Amino acid sequence: MSAQRADARRNYERILAVAMEEVAAHGADASLEQIARTAGVGSATVRRHFPGRRALLEAVFRERIATLCARAGELAEVADARAALLEWLGAFTAYAASARGMAAALAQEGLLDPEDGGDNACSAQLIQACGPLLRRAQRAGAVAPGVAVSDLLTLITGIALATERHPDAAAEAERLLGLVVAGVSPSVVTARG
Amino acid sequence: MSAQRADARRNYERILAVAMEEVAAHGADASLEQIARTAGVGSATVRRHFPGRRALLEAVFRERIATLCARAGELAEVADARAALLEWLGAFTAYAASARGMAAALAQEGLLDPEDGGDNACSAQLIQACGPLLRRAQRAGAVAPGVAVSDLLTLITGIALATERHPDAAAEAERLLGLVVAGVSPSVVTARG
DNA sequence: GTAATATATGGAGGGCCCCGCCACTTATGC
DNA sequence: GCATAAGTGGCGGGGCCCTCCATATATTAC
Numbered sequence: 001m002s003a004q005r006a007d008a009r010r011n012y013e014r015i016l017a018v019a020m021e022e023v024a025a026h027g028a029d030a031s032l033e034q035i036a037r038t039a040g041v042g043s044a045t046v047r048r049h050f051p052g053r054r055a056l057l058e059a060v061f062r063e064r065i066a067t068l069c070a071r072a073g074e075l076a077e078v079a080d081a082r083a084a085l086l087e088w089l090g091a092f093t094a095y096a097a098s099a100r101g102m103a104a105a106l107a108q109e110g111l112l113d114p115e116d117g118g119d120n121a122c123s124a125q126l127i128q129a130c131g132p133l134l135r136r137a138q139r140a141g142a143v144a145p146g147v148a149v150s151d152l153l154t155l156i157t158g159i160a161l162a163t164e165r166h167p168d169a170a171a172e173a174e175r176l177l178g179l180v181v182a183g184v185s186p187s188v189v190t191a192r193g
Numbered sequence: 194m195s196a197q198r199a200d201a202r203r204n205y206e207r208i209l210a211v212a213m214e215e216v217a218a219h220g221a222d223a224s225l226e227q228i229a230r231t232a233g234v235g236s237a238t239v240r241r242h243f244p245g246r247r248a249l250l251e252a253v254f255r256e257r258i259a260t261l262c263a264r265a266g267e268l269a270e271v272a273d274a275r276a277a278l279l280e281w282l283g284a285f286t287a288y289a290a291s292a293r294g295m296a297a298a299l300a301q302e303g304l305l306d307p308e309d310g311g312d313n314a315c316s317a318q319l320i321q322a323c324g325p326l327l328r329r330a331q332r333a334g335a336v337a338p339g340v341a342v343s344d345l346l347t348l349i350t351g352i353a354l355a356t357e358r359h360p361d362a363a364a365e366a367e368r369l370l371g372l373v374v375a376g377v378s379p380s381v382v383t384a385r386g
Numbered sequence: 387g388t389a390a391t392a393t394a395t396g397g398a399g400g401g402c403c404c405c406g407c408c409a410c411t412t413a414t415g416c
Numbered sequence: 417g418c419a420t421a422a423g424t425g426g427c428g429g430g431g432c433c434c435t436c437c438a439t440a441t442a443t444t445a446c
Binding site for chain 1: 275278279300301330334335336337340344345347348350351352353354355356357358368369372373374375376377378379380
């Protein structure tokens with residue numbers, strides 16, 4: 001028999017659809033009970049399909065993240081390594097800043113320690129997607145060797161978190177990304193002895 | 194008569210002391226009821242002295258922020274404008290990354306819009322303290338003119354938020370600050386057309 | 387010292403949320 | 417159709433935040 005019953009699958013889809021709207025409206029700490037109510041199911045059913053808020057958030061953002069990873073694949077073909085990386089970082093920033101709750105979800109994940117091993121997590125996919133772009137840019141001399149993928153993702157996640165309340169969050173986030181790329185005060189190479 | 198009764202003042206102090214420990218232990222979303230319980234007062238008393246979690250967090254971090262602002266005053270005397278700014282940014286980063294909840298409190302405040310007018314807020318004090326350092330560095334040509342004080346504070350707040358779960362949060366945050374100061378890829382001045 | 391008064395307090399109650407349990411329903415394979 | 421296992425949802429427990437109000441207490445005036 002199929003691994004999952006048909007009605008269960010239907011409920012899963014419905015809950016996920018409602019969750020997307022609810023998270024978009026109320027951020028990462030949307031009420032699970034409210035989601036259950038709107039979806040017309042019991043709260044236990046939500047918990048069954050998504051054990052814990054993290055699982056739900058992961059599912060909510062999975063598609064968007066997949067799109068982002070695909071974009072990274074395309075950009076690997078672009079000639080200018082630096083431009084490709086910056087383009088992707090910009091796209092990621094735009095997503096993270098506009099999709100409410102995504103940054104929070106990423107921050108609470110194991111985004112920070114890249115060798116976590118949990119390769120099914122969203123952050124792991126992002127790391128895997130961004131890695132080649134970064135390494136190529138580093139080989140081209142556009143980025144210092146000491147910079148890790150997780151550094152970039154952490155910075156952007158932080159920007160998204162800190163600008164979440166801004167009226168025009170996406171624009172502000174992209175502006176700050178530009179600042180980070182260019183450097184606040186890059187004049188001296190070895191900053192702070 | 195005095196503006197406040199003596200026992201009220203005592204309770205205020207006690208609640209604040211407990212709140213400091215509790216916030217240090219559980220971050221910005223520590224339980225207000227737990228604080229009340231530990232302090233041996235009713236939860237209503239906590240709410241009376243600190244209407245809303247924000248007010249409590251502000252009080253918790255007030256001293257630390259004052260110290261930070263004082264440090265900015267000292268650094269205004271340092272000859273090297275760039276070094277002075279970077280030193281202060283480093284100090285702020287260390288504080289924000291080590292004091293659990295502080296970054297969250299700042300992010301939820303009106304940190305992002307500098308012309309809010311609420312000059313009693315913590316973020317306003319920080320902006321006022323950092324402003325002279327930044328302007329001096331900009332006059333010295335060490336920082337681009339378009340950079341605002343709130344940009345720097347927002348970036349650092351974001352770094353602190355994104356590194357909160359890191360095993361060695363303070364070190365990681367300072368490392369990322371270094372990256373932001375130096376720039377991820379500063380080679381071309383006008384990033385992304 | 388005592389009475390009068392404004393001030394401060396904390397416990398009860400309501401609302402919301404997360405979580406786990408268990409009897410009931412329902413799709414599925416024979 | 418029927419047996420069965422998968423799926424469901426309501427219920428109760430625990431916690432938190434918030435408000436209200438009767439009570440207790442520091443303070444002031446006499």
